[in-house]
Amino acid sequence: MDFNFISENDYNVLNIGDIGWETESLEYLIEVNDAVSFSLLVDAERKNDECCSFTNINSTEIRGAEFERDENSGLFRILVELPNEEL
Numbered sequence: 001m002d003f004n005f006i007s008e009n010d011y012n013v014l015n016i017g018d019i020g021w022e023t024e025s026l027e028y029l030i031e032v033n034d035a036v037s038f039s040l041l042v043d044a045e046r047k048n049d050e051c052c053s054f055t056n057i058n059s060t061e062i063r064g065a066e067f068e069r070d071e072n073s074g075l076f077r078i079l080v081e082l083p084n085e086e087l
Helices: none
Strands: 003-008 011-016 024-034 033-046 053-063 067-069 076-078
Touching: 053 076
Parallel strands: none
Antiparallel strands: 003 011, 024 033, 033 053, 067 076
């Protein structure tokens, strides 16, 4: 998986670069401190138009964590709870 993890201004951002380059259904298991925190399922469809190629994200599903999606940016905010000994 090609990803970047950025931690700044009290936010942790996970940017997954592999999604959308092909027509495919993907499932990622996201681990924090060696434990599965949530799974991310994406159904992506690569399309070609007269002038360019683009990707339609047909569906995105997050299992095992609370989340909300910002409709303006398309970004997901996912709550990841760490075990008590990590706090």
